[in-house]
Amino acid sequence: MPSINQMRRVRQLIDDKLLARARLMGGLTESLRSLLPPALAPRCRVAAIAADQLTLSAEGGAWATQLRYLQREIIKHMNAHHGLDIRRVKVHVSAPAGPDPAASAGKRPVRRPRVPDAAVDTLRRTARTVNDPGLAGALERLATKSGKRRS
Numbered sequence: 473m474p475s476i477n478q479m480r481r482v483r484q485l486i487d488d489k490l491l492a493r494a495r496l497m498g499g500l501t502e503s504l505r506s507l508l509p510p511a512l513a514p515r516c517r518v519a520a521i522a523a524d525q526l527t528l529s530a531e532g533g534a535w536a537t538q539l540r541y542l543q544r545e546i547i548k549h550m551n552a553h554h555g556l557d558i559r560r561v562k563v564h565v566s567a568p569a570g571p572d573p574a575a576s577a578g579k580r581p582v583r584r585p586r587v588p589d590a591a592v593d594t595l596r597r598t599a600r601t602v603n604d605p606g607l608a609g610a611l612e613r614l615a616t617k618s619g620k621r622r623s
Contacts, residue, residue: 515532526546526561528546595615
């Protein structure tokens with residue numbers, strides 16, 4: 473763990489304007505999240521603010537779509553609570569920040585249905601009669617993977 477002196481030295485290297493901007497963005501993000509539904513809130517953040525535009529970042533297209541539906545409420549909220557003059561909201565799709573342990577907790581692996589032996593045999597026979605090598609290879613791989621799923 474770094475000492476207090478080391479932390480002070482690191483803080484001296486950080487530009488005060490950059491630090492103030494990071495605090496502003498963090499505060500706006502927290503304010504935005506307080507407005508959003510619980511499932512959506514952790515998936516979004518304020519990415520930028522410039523002139524009359526607020527740029528938001530969402531972890532995937534579905535979350536971005538939900539944000540776009542809430543644009544009017546977001547504009548009203550940000551203007552009323554932060555004294556801004558936002559007129560537009562732009563939404564970007566970003567990669568997820570990291571794995572969500574809550575989402576995967578307690579989930580079982582997906583069980584695929586058992587493929588009947590006759591279907592596997594049909595795939596292999598079809599692969600041998602197809603003239604297209606790419607298609608033949610794909611059918612053979614499918615047959616092989618389907619055959620491995622047996623318990």
